[in-house]
Amino acid sequence: MSSVSEFVELWEPQPGWLNTASYGLPPRVGWEALQAALRDWRVGATSWEPWDESTTRSRESFARIVGAPVADVFVGSTVSAAMAPIADSLPDGSTVLVDDIEFTSNVFPWKVHEDRGIHVVSASTDELISAIRPGIDLVAVSAVQSATGTVLDLAAVVAASKEVGALVVVDASQAVGWLPLDVNGLDALIAHTYKWLMSPRGATLGYLSPRLQERCRPMAAGWYAGEDVHSSYYGTRMNLAAGARRFDQSPAWFSFVGAAPALELVEQIGVEQIHRHNLALANEFRAGLGLPPGDSAIVSTELPGAKEAFAAAGVRAAVRDGRLRASFHVYSTEADVQLALKALEGLNS
Numbered sequence: 001m002s003s004v005s006e007f008v009e010l011w012e013p014q015p016g017w018l019n020t021a022s023y024g025l026p027p028r029v030g031w032e033a034l035q036a037a038l039r040d041w042r043v044g045a046t047s048w049e050p051w052d053e054s055t056t057r058s059r060e061s062f063a064r065i066v067g068a069p070v071a072d073v074f075v076g077s078t079v080s081a082a083m084a085p086i087a088d089s090l091p092d093g094s095t096v097l098v099d100d101i102e103f104t105s106n107v108f109p110w111k112v113h114e115d116r117g118i119h120v121v122s123a124s125t126d127e128l129i130s131a132i133r134p135g136i137d138l139v140a141v142s143a144v145q146s147a148t149g150t151v152l153d154l155a156a157v158v159a160a161s162k163e164v165g166a167l168v169v170v171d172a173s174q175a176v177g178w179l180p181l182d183v184n185g186l187d188a189l190i191a192h193t194y195k196w197l198m199s200p201r202g203a204t205l206g207y208l209s210p211r212l213q214e215r216c217r218p219m220a221a222g223w224y225a226g227e228d229v230h231s232s233y234y235g236t237r238m239n240l241a242a243g244a245r246r247f248d249q250s251p252a253w254f255s256f257v258g259a260a261p262a263l264e265l266v267e268q269i270g271v272e273q274i275h276r277h278n279l280a281l282a283n284e285f286r287a288g289l290g291l292p293p294g295d296s297a298i299v300s301t302e303l304p305g306a307k308e309a310f311a312a313a314g315v316r317a318a319v320r321d322g323r324l325r326a327s328f329h330v331y332s333t334e335a336d337v338q339l340a341l342k343a344l345e346g347l348n349s
Contacts, residue, residue, distance in 0.1 A: 149298025
């Protein structure tokens with residue numbers, strides 16, 4: 001079994017980077033693959049097909065990470081764009097339940113259909129499970145909340161949704177890469193890779209259950225959604241791919257060039273190992289602030305003056321919804337924790 005420490009030299013972060021929840025840092029293998037592709041692009045050294053091989057590798061790696069059949073995985077650009085076909089498939093008058101602090105990429109795609117009677121209702125994180133009752137047609141939730149770092153009990157959401165016949169659509173952008181999870185019982189799981197999967201922004205991957213694939217129309221279909229992409233360039237004949245690939249958006253090549261080796265490295269290290277490493281550091285930070293242990297790699301707390309103290313010490317974190325948000329990943333170290341705690345000395349007394 002691999003240890004995170006065996007791979008630490010693959011990153012070169014400046015001390016004090018505690019903001020993976022905003023964007024992840026590329027491992028050397030991803031960075032070098034991207035630089036090589038950019039050099040080829042600059043001089044026209046190759047066609048695009050070698051770059052596109054990275055899209056296939058990313059799809060396959062993501063499928064393994066989330067426990068999905070590769071035939072049920074699609075590629076795209078953003079979470080909200082990936083949600084759009086699902087939202088379009090809802091019958092008029094459907095009701096969608098979201099967390100009241102849900103990131104808007106998993107809210108606005110539903111709300112833009114309010115003109116045809118789609119009703120978006122919300123509940124607090126603590127009351128979300130009890131809010132899944134008859135009349136809810138779809139539950140749109142994050143596996144880990146961006147603002148607070150709260151880890152959702154997905155099994156409970158799936159069980160409650162099954163009882164009332166509701167679809168379950170999960171934004172896993174703040175989870176995949178550090179939190180062990182799979183698609184069992186879900187209708188969709190979609191994640192952007194530029195956070196915990198440490199890839200360039202522009203590479204989104206998602207799982208669609210077979211029953212949801214049957215309901216959805218591939219609204220963004222283009223040449224890349226064709227069964228044979230090389231036969232789909234021109235004309236009115238449309239032969240879309242089988243499975244989730246017909247929901248593909250034409251990929252941003254260089255984003256996936258950087259994504260493929262990063263995702264494969266996550267597999268090599270092991271999500272369980274990364275999870276253990278991240279939680280140990282996050283809980284060391286919590287303890288230093290006098291907080292109880294938690295189950296998230298994201299630490300969110302009200303601490304007046306923290307933003308200014310971090311800035312003065314060169315610690316890069318975030319403030320979300322008025323709260324300090326620090327996030328710990330595979331390249332984070334105990335030295336980062338101690339740097340952050342030293343910066344905050346006296347603020348939490």
